[in-house]
Amino acid sequence: MNISPAKLLLLGYTSYILLGWALLSLPLMQAVPVAAIDNLFIATSAVSTTGLVTVDPGTSYSFAGELVILLLIQIGGLGYMTLGTFIVLSVTDSLGRVRKEATRNVFNLPEDVRPGYFVRSVVLFTLLVETAGALALYPMFVAAEVPDPVWSAIFHSISAFATAGFSLNSDSFMGFRDHVGVNFVLSALSILGAMGFLIVVDVLRGLTGRTSHLGFTSKVIVRITMLFLLVGTLLFFVIEPSVQALPPPERLMASFFQVMTASTTVGFNTHPISTLSFATLIVLFFLMIVGASPAGTGGGLKTTSFAALVGLVRSTLKGRDRIRFFKREIPLKRLQNAAASLSYYLVLTAVALFLLALTEADVAFEVLLFEVWSAMGTVGLSMGLTGELSDLGKIIVIVLMTAGRVGILTFGIALAAHDESREEEKENDLVT
Amino acid sequence: MNISPAKLLLLGYTSYILLGWALLSLPLMQAVPVAAIDNLFIATSAVSTTGLVTVDPGTSYSFAGELVILLLIQIGGLGYMTLGTFIVLSVTDSLGRVRKEATRNVFNLPEDVRPGYFVRSVVLFTLLVETAGALALYPMFVAAEVPDPVWSAIFHSISAFATAGFSLNSDSFMGFRDHVGVNFVLSALSILGAMGFLIVVDVLRGLTGRTSHLGFTSKVIVRITMLFLLVGTLLFFVIEPSVQALPPPERLMASFFQVMTASTTVGFNTHPISTLSFATLIVLFFLMIVGASPAGTGGGLKTTSFAALVGLVRSTLKGRDRIRFFKREIPLKRLQNAAASLSYYLVLTAVALFLLALTEADVAFEVLLFEVWSAMGTVGLSMGLTGELSDLGKIIVIVLMTAGRVGILTFGIALAAHDESREEEKENDLVT
Ligand SMILES: [K+]
Ligand SMILES: [K+]
Structure with a gap:
């Protein structure tokens, strides 16, 4: 096995995207004729779980086409972990410690989580959560x-x-801005997916009595997620003019939902x-x-990277030798x-912004920036x-969505030539 | 001496700004009445060597006022080093190694440069460069x-x-876009100031036979500066529509100058x-x-920080254990x-962008972003x-210019409470 885990992951996603593209290109999948570039865009958006769309999926595809899109979404969300864990399992028995470490890093698995149990x-x-979600949404x-x-x-x-x-x-x-039930169910499903499976494993281990409390990473994830939702909702509620005319409860719900959907x-x-x-x-x-x-279905730099950087900045500003967060060393x-x-x-x-500024004429700067970050973070919101x-713009966004799903850093590692050179070189004092 | 070098530096700049504000507030300094907030803005812009102006300095101030502004600029540019080195000298004899190190870090002095010689x-x-510059500009x-x-x-x-x-x-x-001489002199002066005094010291040591080549940091600075100017000019020349109508030599010169002024x-x-x-x-x-x-008159994160981050990204992408740049370990x-x-x-x-978006209505996003980065980088360009x-917007920009001149990180260190706690804490595996 000469191929690195990062390259394998990128190849895996790319093959799912190409498979999806081929399927969506079949006439029976389409309700109206869809251009080849748009089928590629939708397939990428589905596998990357982004949700940006160049054509309206509800009217452009047949039921069969919608089913393909849903399977691509499931592969992109759940399958990310399945594929990942498949690799972990396949290397556990046959490969050395260095490569196991690398694989664990790519999939963000802590040392004490067994891959088989995790899968x-x-x-x-x-399956449980998705079934519950569908049952709750149906009557509404x-x-x-x-x-x-x-x-x-x-x-x-x-x-x-x-x-x-x-x-x-x-x-x-x-159409559901004031619908408490739909807002609640969609938010609960999204937050569970975004917090990731590490939390689930931690909670399961708690329930089976194997540990009595959440692990450090899980605690960081829960606290940051809750903090962002709370502070974000308050800020949105107070500063956003376009929700000021709404009745306070609906204004609060609209604030929460838009913050939740970005986070x-x-x-x-x-x-x-827009x-x-x-x-x-x-x-x-x-x-x-x-x-x-990490280890969830969402995108972005991840809350744990944010925690590490906050720890770095605070420790550096305070002149500490060790980088800490919540009093634990990182x-x-x-x-x-x-x-x-x-x-x-x-x-x-x-x-990406530079290229989009060249390919898309007469688009406001914040609209371009929003599109780039929405794609890179696999968010899927758009200012229109x-x-x-x-077509060139679509290709740029397709690359960004793929990079966002594989993971920005993993994407870079997959594209970079691996360099194993470890020769000792003279330490040098570069002034920064 | 209980005050940290970072706090001392911030206090030093603040006192120069307040002194400049007081002087510019005197009626004899003004050609037309200038509001108090504008005098504070101009004083901050001068000491921080930013150059953003809320009133036109050439028509708003008397000769005496212009002289004050020029002295503030000289203090901000040269005086930064003088003040810095004064602190270095004052601590060299009386303080321990740790604080000397901290001071050296703040002023980016390499280990083998003696402060006295440096000053x-x-x-x-x-004085030599400024005299030569004035003599060259005068006949033109x-x-x-x-x-x-x-x-x-x-x-x-x-x-x-x-x-x-x-x-x-x-x-x-x-009015001098096509004037080769003025373009050349202004660019040469700016590039010398921006490359910083480490280069000067290195070149002087070379001339006096103490070393036969530039140090590593100097090499990095020269190479990155030249690379940015070259690639930036080429990009500007090729992509910018508003210079396409100019004759090619003038178009090239306009491209170079605008890239040089930002860099x-x-x-x-x-x-x-605009x-x-x-x-x-x-x-x-x-x-x-x-x-x-570093150790020059310009602002921004600094070319050496950029080099360190490029080294970090490349080494991480290539899976290297050691972070290198130009084959030297950082x-x-x-x-x-x-x-x-x-x-x-x-x-x-x-x-800053969040606050400016609230205080400045109906301003395009890129114009706000340009103002923020121009102030934080002490650049002084503006889209108008x-x-x-x-008034609130002016105060935000005043804070940004001050932070930019003191150094973004040093500014944060100056504001943060110092924490000397070094207790050993359990190493913890935070997933990122
Ligand atoms: K999404
Ligand atoms: K400037």
């Missing part, structure tokens, strides 16, 4: 006279838990994103860049990965650009 | 019928070498910044964020500072917002 927990948990969709309520409930439950944000409604969930990277919306003020956009930008949690390797991820993320942002993209 | 070299070099300003050519030559030579970008002309150097953070311009395309703006954003080199402390600087820089950007800022 079984993930599959069981996903019937009452709201949604077409094909059974299919719609299944589709949106899976799309929410996989933080894919694909919707059969052409206006996402804007979990699910990408459904109940309020038009009307948001710049100050609110900056809050959403921040949430989309940080994104969801290992150097984790810090290096977080800092490299951030730097590489910014480079990709600059290159996606449907207007040029 | 003398800096002062001598500055006479020929171009610039008012007060002697004063204008002196003012602009110092303003260029200090990378302050303050101009007595209300349109900066837009050195001098902030003069020969072409209107007409630039988004793709070109992204190139300038990149240059302004990276900024100039010490962990340098990497930590570079990564912390970048992270803290992004946090400040987000907060500065003169239109609200």
Whole structure:
């Protein structure tokens, strides 16, 4: 096995995308003729669980086409872990410690989690949650006279838990802004998917008595997720002019949902994103860049990388020798990965924005920036650009969605030539 | 001495700003009445060598007022080192190794450079270069019928070498876009100031036979500066629509000058910044964020921090254990500072942009972003917002210019409570 885990992961996703593209290109999958580039875009958006769409999935594809999209979403969300764990299992018996470590790093598995147990927990948990979600959505969709309520409930439950944000409604969930039940179920599914399976494993181990409390990483994930949702909702509620006319409870729910959708990277919306003020956009930008949690279905730099960088900044500002977060030391390797991820993320942002500025004429700067970060974070929200993209623009967004799903850093590792040179070189004092 | 070097530096700059504010508030300094907030803004912009102006310095202040501004610029540029080295000298004899190290870090002095020698070299070099610059500009300003050519030559030579970008002309150097001589002199002065005094010391040591070649840091600075100017100019020349109508030599010169002004953070311009395309703006954003080199007069994150982060990303992507740049290992402390600087820089950007989005209504997103990065990088270019800022907006920009001059990380250190706790804590595996 000469191929690195990162390359294997990128190849895996690419082959799912190509398979999806081939299937969606069949005439029987389409309700109206769809261009080849749009089928590729939709396949990539589904496998990457992004949810950006150049054509409306609900009206462009047949039931068979929608089923293919849903399977691609499930592969992208759950299958990420399945594929990942398959690799972990396949190398556990035959490979050395260094490569096992590398694989664990790619899939963010802590040392004490057994891959086999992890896979079984993930599959069981996903099926349970998705079934519960569909059962909860069904009666509400019937009452709201949604077409094909059974299919719609299944589709949106899976799309929410996989933080894919694909919707059969052409206006996402804007018709449900004041619907408490739908808001609650979609949010619960998205937050569970975004917090990731580490939490699930931790909770399961707690229930079976193997540990009495959440692990450190799980605690960090839960606290940061809750903090972001709380502070984000408050900020949105206070500063966003376009929700000020709503009755306070609906205003609060709209604030929460839009913050939740950016933070979990699910990408459904109940309020038009293109009307948001710049100050609110900056809050959403921040949430989309940080994104969801590791070993989950969401995208972004991940809450744990954010925690590592906060620890780095605070420790550096306070003149500490050790980098800490919540009074625990963060290992150097984790810090290096977080800092490299951030730097590489910014480079990709600059290159993508530069290219999109050249290919898309007369589009406002914040709209371009929103599209780039939405794709890189596999969020799927848009200020309206996606449907207007040029073919070159679509290709740029396709690359960004793929990079976002594989993981920004893993994407870079997959593309880079591996260098095993470890020769000792003279330490040198580079002034920074 | 209980006060930290970072706090002392921030206090030093703040006192110079307050002194400048007091002086500029005197009626004899003003040609027309200037509001208190504008005097504070101009004083901060001068001491921070930024060059953003809310009122036109050439018509708002008397000769005495212009002289005060020039002295503040000289203090901000040269005085930064003088003040810094004063602290270094004052602690060399009386303080322990740890604090000496901290002071050296703040002022980016390599281990083998003696502070006394450094100060003398800096002062001598500055006076020589500024005199040569003024002598070169004078006959060209006479020929171009610039008012007060002697004063204008002196003012602009110092303003260029200090990378302050303050101009007595209300349109900066837009009237000199095709003037080879003025372009050359201003660029040479700005590049020398931006490359910093480490290069000077290195070259002087080479000339006196103490070393036969440039040190590693100097090599990195020279190579990155030249690379940025070359690639930036080429990109600007090829992609910027607003210079396409110019004759090729003038188009090349306009491309070079605008790239040079962003990269050195001098902030003069020969072409209107508000007409630039988004793709070109992204190139300038990149240059302004990276900024100039350490131990010079320019701002930004610094070319050496950029080098450290490039080394970090490349080494991480290639799976190397050691972080290298130009085949030399970068010490962990340098990497930590570079990564912390970048992270803290992004946090400040987000907060400032969020606040400006609230205080400044109806301003385009890229114009707000340009103003924030221009202030944080002490660049001084603007897309036209500065003169239109609200009073709250002016205060935000004043804080950013101060933070940019003190150094983004040093600013954070100065504001943070120092924490000397070094207790051993359990190493913990935070998943990132
Ligand atoms: K999504
Ligand atoms: K400047």
